[in-house]
Amino acid sequence: MSIGSKPGREMPTPQGSPPRQLIDRGALHRILRDRAEQSGVRIHGGKKLIRVDERPDGVTAHFADGTSASADILIGADGVHSTVRRLIDPNAPGARYLNLLGFEGVVDDAADTAELEPGTMTFAFGRRAYYLYWKRPDGRIGWGANLPSEQYLTLREARTVAAEDWLHTLRGTYANDIPGARLAAETTSDTLQAIGGLHIMPPVPHWHRGRMVLVGDAVHAPSNSTGQGASLAMESAIQLARCLRDLPDAPSAFAAYERLRRPRVEKIAARGARISHAKAPGPVAQRLMRVMVPLMVKTLNIEKTMAAEQSYTIDWDAPVQEDAITLA
Numbered sequence: 001m002s003i004g005s006k007p008g009r010e011m012p013t014p015q016g017s018p019p020r021q022l023i024d025r026g027a028l029h030r031i032l033r034d035r036a037e038q039s040g041v042r043i044h045g046g047k048k049l050i051r052v053d054e055r056p057d058g059v060t061a062h063f064a065d066g067t068s069a070s071a072d073i074l075i076g077a078d079g080v081h082s083t084v085r086r087l088i089d090p091n092a093p094g095a096r097y098l099n100l101l102g103f104e105g106v107v108d109d110a111a112d113t114a115e116l117e118p119g120t121m122t123f124a125f126g127r128r129a130y131y132l133y134w135k136r137p138d139g140r141i142g143w144g145a146n147l148p149s150e151q152y153l154t155l156r157e158a159r160t161v162a163a164e165d166w167l168h169t170l171r172g173t174y175a176n177d178i179p180g181a182r183l184a185a186e187t188t189s190d191t192l193q194a195i196g197g198l199h200i201m202p203p204v205p206h207w208h209r210g211r212m213v214l215v216g217d218a219v220h221a222p223s224n225s226t227g228q229g230a231s232l233a234m235e236s237a238i239q240l241a242r243c244l245r246d247l248p249d250a251p252s253a254f255a256a257y258e259r260l261r262r263p264r265v266e267k268i269a270a271r272g273a274r275i276s277h278a279k280a281p282g283p284v285a286q287r288l289m290r291v292m293v294p295l296m297v298k299t300l301n302i303e304k305t306m307a308a309e310q311s312y313t314i315d316w317d318a319p320v321q322e323d324a325i326t327l328a
């Protein structure tokens with residue numbers, strides 16, 4: 001972790017935990033898709049769900065291209081702007097914008113990053129904005145920027161702005177940070193990726209209704225600060241699969257799934273919300289951060305706060321009981 005231009009305060013990790021692994025998002029998607037296809041799952045791209053028809057014995061999903069598909073249940077894994085969430089409950093809360101826009105870039109290694117150990121990631125509270133950077137397996141430096149912005153932009157909108165214009169803003173924002181200034185200066189328009197607004201999901205009152213259920217960001221998107229969103233989505237998918245395997249019908253499976261998952265995901269989301277707040281501080285809070293963060297790192301009970309998040313295991317073979325209680 002680094003604060004301002006002072007690098008190198010190490011975040012302790014829980015004792016006995018295996019090292020955290022960094023996996024490229026595209027690689028993860030390829031692995032999951034290949035495995036699903038090998039198991040006989042058919043994947044159809046370009047289908048936009050617009051509405052559903054529910055019957056006592058099944059559910060039919062209707063897509064924008066006029067096609068439809070029927071099944072016993074419908075699992076809404078449709079992300080932070082979920083359509084299924086609104087179909088389950090028209091009054092469901094929407095994702096909250098964190099007043100931060102996300103960007104990613106890649107640059108060559110240089111003197112100011114040469115000492116980075118491969119496999120470590122630095123979280124940097126720069127003078128005007130938070131950023132993070134790490135050494136990639138190819139020896140280059142990957143970095144991510146969280147740019148404070150009152151204006152919300154979707155991924156699509158952020159990508160309509162010329163990359164050169166974003167780079168100009170990022171270079172101004174990180175001008176006084178080491179190595180932030182160089183990371184921004186050396187990122188080129190063809191390697192900059194604009195992600196758009198970063199979000200968090202407030203607690204969702206209804207996770208399921210009838211034959212529809214939510215999983216992943218659609219129901220529990222923690223802030224990206226937690227680094228847990230994809231992990232939580234996969235955990236929930238596995239727990240939902242166990243409940244569907246072991247319980248007699250969809251309503252009891254969905255209810256047990258919610259009982260197993262809600263406490264854990266909401267606890268992690270609450271921690272993420274606190275970190276995100278610290279990432280977009282005002283000028284006074286920014287000065288305080290430089291004093292507070294080192295103190296927090298020294299006094300934080302990492303065993304207690306992080307161990308529960310990082311050492312969560314699921315016993316796939318253990319049968320789920322109908323009255324499943326929390327394992328969070």
Ligand SMILES: Cc1cc2nc3c(=O)[nH]c(=O)nc-3n(C[C@H](O)[C@H](O)[C@H](O)COP(=O)(O)OP(=O)(O)OC[C@H]3O[C@@H](n4cnc5c(N)ncnc54)[C@H](O)[C@@H]3O)c2cc1C
Pocket residue numbers: 047048049050077078079080081082083102195198215216217218221224226227228229230231232233
């Ligand atoms: C900047 C950033 C950094 C992150 N870093 C990490 C990290 O380090 N570690 C981590 O674990 N997580 C991280 N996350 C979070 C992680 O990306 C998400 O938690 C994860 O992608 C959630 O997966 P999901 O399948 O639930 O939703 P998504 O990945 O959002 O997938 C939803 C899918 O549904 C589709 N869809 C949406 N609406 C419809 C519709 N109406 N019809 C049909 N399809 C639809 C979308 O096109 C999309 O393909 C990060 C997120 C961000 C933004």
